[in-house]
Structure formats: C-alpha cells, structure tokens
Amino acid sequence: MAVVLAVALAALPGVAIGRGAARQTATNRARAPGPRSADLATVMAEIRAPGASAVLVNVWATWCDPCREEMPEIVRFYRRHRADGLRLVLVSADDPERRPEVARFLAKLRAAGARAFIKTGDDMAFINGLDARWSGALPASFLYDGHGLERHFWPGPVTYRELEGRLAEMAGPGGTTNPMAKGHP
Amino acid sequence: MSFAAFTLVTTLAVGSASSPASASAATGPLSAGAPAPLASTKMKSALDGKLVSIADVAGKAGTLVIFTCNHCPFARGWERRIADLGNAYAKKGVGVILINANDPAKYPEDGFAEMQARVKSLGLQVPYVVDETSNVARAFGASVTPEAFLFDKSGKLAYHGTIDDNHKDPAQVGKRYLKDALEAVVVGKPPAVAETKGIGCGIKFR
Structure with missing residues (x-):
C-alpha cells in the first residue's frame, strides 16, 4: 500500500511538491520536527549534546511497516x-x-521537541558508528544515558514496555548513572 | 560482529566504555569461513517452478546466496544489478541462488506470482526461490534485504554483506563490494573486503 502510494506520488511530482509544501507549513504550525539531512557526525552530536538525561535514537523509514507500527510506542514513551x-x-x-512524506508522517506524531533527520552519507560508517552489532535492518533503536554512553540496542521493533524497562534499569541501582533522578527521585 | 570490534566502536564513540551496551535479540550472521547451512533444503524456484537447494546450484568457482525480496525499496533499487551480477557470474562458474524469506502474509507483493513476474522483467537466469519457513534465512543469520553471502570454491564464506555503496543510483556507485568479491573468488583469491553493511529492510520472518 505504501509502495503504491509512493509510486502514485512520484508519478505526480507537481502534486507531491504542492502537498509537501502544505504539510511543511502544517508541520511548523504544530511545532513538530522538520527533517534536516544528517550524517553520522550530526547524529552523534545530537546524542552527546549536553542537557539530556537520556537519549533514544530510532532509525526508521516511511515505507517500513514495522517502523511505522512501532512509532506510537516510541512517541508514548517520549x-x-x-x-x-x-x-x-x-x-x-x-x-x-x-x-x-517524512515531514507529513512526523507532523502526525505530535512529538514536539523530537529531533528529526534524514540520513545522508555512507551507510556502513553510519551503521557501525551507531553500533557494530547492527546489521542495517530497519527499524533499529538505541538508548543512551545522559553522558552519551550507549546502554541498549534493539535490532527490530521496540515496545513501550521494553523502553520503560531499559530506562528503569539505567536509573536503577545496577546502573552507572541515574538519568531520571531529577524527574523521579 | 566480534566483541572486540564492538568494544572498539563503543570506546571511540564515548571515550570511555565501562561496559558494553546490552542488546535485545541480536543474533549474528555466519562467520567468515563458515559453510552454507541448510544447503540441502529444497526450495521452490520462481524461475521454473522446480525445487532447488543451495547444494544443487553450488558452483565450481564459488556459490552466491542472496536474500532478497520484491517489495523492499532497497531490494528494488538493487534488483537490476543483482540480476546482472547473478546472470554474469553464473556463466563464470559461480552457483547463484536468490532467496526470498519474507512472509507474503505481511507483504503480498513478496508472493510467488510476483517473484515469477520479477524473474521475467529482470531476465533472471538463476533460481529465485521461496524460503517457505524462513528457516534458511535464520540459519544464515540473515536479517536484511538484500544481503549477500558468497562462498569460495571450497564452500567457505568469503564475503558477506551488501551489493555496493549506492542502492539508488548505479551511476553514483563508488565501491562495488559484491562484484569485487566475486572477481576475487572466481580467481581463487580472498576478497579484499570480506564484510560490509548497508541499510535495508528487515526480513519479515514467518
């Protein structure tokens, strides 16, 4: 279905651009993230930028069904x-x-504050730079603590419950940091 | 996939790695030098409807197994190059088999009739078969489409990974990973690059 839609839009570039522009405006109005291009270095900078207690990175695509299916769980967690x-x-x-299409999907998420990008640059450097255990299959998610240290990797879809579990583990006595300490003493 | 490689990446990424990150259900692909698993499993081919196994196609110069599918934008981007490489190296003594392990219940486009249509439209001359339990893909530790496993003439895994470094535009390709590996295997040499990765669709296991 998604592929059919994509083909239909691609066959009508004028329509696609017109709709895209309209959606972009809607995106800005909803203060949802606008997708900029980013290579590995940009994504790593987002992970390491100070001010976060934890960072969840999710790599997805509009045509990827399991990616779209897991997104509500991720947004709920966020x-x-x-x-x-x-x-x-x-x-x-x-x-x-x-x-x-990416902007339109993001706008519907109502995930204000999320930082969104479209990946550019060499695939292999990007994959191995995030986690050498990642095969490159979509979706993939990575959880980091407030110091930018990777704490968990999910090859494939995640659930809200799994995300909560790993975050609690990070914050718990076994964790080396207490990322949620401010919010949940 | 080695622990050492992972630790190195983590160290580079964060400066100090006190402990490696945990992972959910990460299973690795075949290791370099491994033989093809489940090589005698018969799978139905969209080329001619016959049952064929990896062992059936194994070539004197080597054997190329590619997990792919019909629907995935990455597999589609590479399908012409996959077909051309498969047809060309089959003539050079490499046994070639393309395997679709995706569950068509999840993606109807990955069904057998669509595979037959793809065989015709691409002029494919090598078997494109159905892994109807997805167990062959599991045994290989394949996780993405397309994903290539190239075995040398003695049946040992010589190359594992992606096709080249640009799924979208053949004119922009800089590194022809699989073609280079095939060239090496055909002349009995180990490929200069034995392991690569590319972003792709996750295999939809049954």
Whole structure:
C-alpha cells in the first residue's frame, strides 16, 4: 500500500511538491520536527549534546511497516519522559526526495521537541558508528544515558514496555548513572 | 560482529566504555569461513517452478546466496544489478541462488506470482526461490534485504554483506563490494573486503 502510494506520488511530482509544501507549513504550525539531512557526525552530536538525561535514537523509514507500527510506542514513551530530559532523535533512512512524506508522517506524531533527520552519507560508517552489532535492518533503536554512553540496542521493533524497562534499569541501582533522578527521585 | 570490534566502536564513540551496551535479540550472521547451512533444503524456484537447494546450484568457482525480496525499496533499487551480477557470474562458474524469506502474509507483493513476474522483467537466469519457513534465512543469520553471502570454491564464506555503496543510483556507485568479491573468488583469491553493511529492510520472518 505504501509502495503504491509512493509510486502514485512520484508519478505526480507537481502534486507531491504542492502537498509537501502544505504539510511543511502544517508541520511548523504544530511545532513538530522538520527533517534536516544528517550524517553520522550530526547524529552523534545530537546524542552527546549536553542537557539530556537520556537519549533514544530510532532509525526508521516511511515505507517500513514495522517502523511505522512501532512509532506510537516510541512517541508514548517520549511524551512520558520528555519533561524529565529524555531526548528523542528520529533518523529517517528515506531518500531525501521523500522529505515531504517524512515531514507529513512526523507532523502526525505530535512529538514536539523530537529531533528529526534524514540520513545522508555512507551507510556502513553510519551503521557501525551507531553500533557494530547492527546489521542495517530497519527499524533499529538505541538508548543512551545522559553522558552519551550507549546502554541498549534493539535490532527490530521496540515496545513501550521494553523502553520503560531499559530506562528503569539505567536509573536503577545496577546502573552507572541515574538519568531520571531529577524527574523521579 | 566480534566483541572486540564492538568494544572498539563503543570506546571511540564515548571515550570511555565501562561496559558494553546490552542488546535485545541480536543474533549474528555466519562467520567468515563458515559453510552454507541448510544447503540441502529444497526450495521452490520462481524461475521454473522446480525445487532447488543451495547444494544443487553450488558452483565450481564459488556459490552466491542472496536474500532478497520484491517489495523492499532497497531490494528494488538493487534488483537490476543483482540480476546482472547473478546472470554474469553464473556463466563464470559461480552457483547463484536468490532467496526470498519474507512472509507474503505481511507483504503480498513478496508472493510467488510476483517473484515469477520479477524473474521475467529482470531476465533472471538463476533460481529465485521461496524460503517457505524462513528457516534458511535464520540459519544464515540473515536479517536484511538484500544481503549477500558468497562462498569460495571450497564452500567457505568469503564475503558477506551488501551489493555496493549506492542502492539508488548505479551511476553514483563508488565501491562495488559484491562484484569485487566475486572477481576475487572466481580467481581463487580472498576478497579484499570480506564484510560490509548497508541499510535495508528487515526480513519479515514467518
């Protein structure tokens, strides 16, 4: 279905661009993230930038069904912990010309504050730079603590419950940091 | 996939790695030098409807197994190059088999009729088969489409990874990983690059 839609939009570039522009405006109005291009260095900078108690990176694509299916779980988790300093970094592996479709999808998430990008640059450097255990299959998620240290890697879809579990583990007595300490003493 | 490699990456990424990150259900692919698992499993081919196994196609110069599918934008981007490489190296003594392990219940486009259509439209001359339990893909530790496993003439895994460094535009390709590996294997040499990765669709296991 998604592929059919993509083909239909690609066949009507005028329509696609017109709709994309309209969606971009809607995106800005909703203060949802606009997807900029980013290579590994940019994504790593987002992970390490100070001010977050934890960082969740999710790599997805508009045409990837399991990615779209897991996204509500991720957004629910983000909304729950956003005020505690959780940073959400969404990296789309879509081709850059699908930016309007990516923006439209992001706008519907109502995940204000999330940082969204479209991946550019060499695939292998990007994959291994995030986690050498990652095969490159979508989706993939990575949880970091407030120091930018990777704490958990999910190859494949995640659930809200798994995210909560790993975050609690990070904050718990076994963790080396207490990322949610400010929010949940 | 080695622990050492992972630790190195973590160290580079954060400066100090006190402990490696945990992972959920990460299983690795075949290691370099490993033989093809489940090589005698018969799979139905969209080329001619016959049952064929990896062992059936194994070539004197080597054997190329590629997990791919019909629907994935990455597999589609590379499909012409995969077909051309498969057809060309089959003539050079490499046994070639393309395997679709995706569950068509999840992606109807990955069904057998669509595979047959793809065989025709691409002029494919090598088997494109259905892994109807997805167990062959599991045994290989394959996780993404497309994902290539190239075995040398003695049946040892010589190259594992992606096709090249640009799924979208053949004119922009800089590194022809699989073609270079095939060239090496055909002349009995180990490929200069034995392991690569590319972003792709996760295999939809049954």
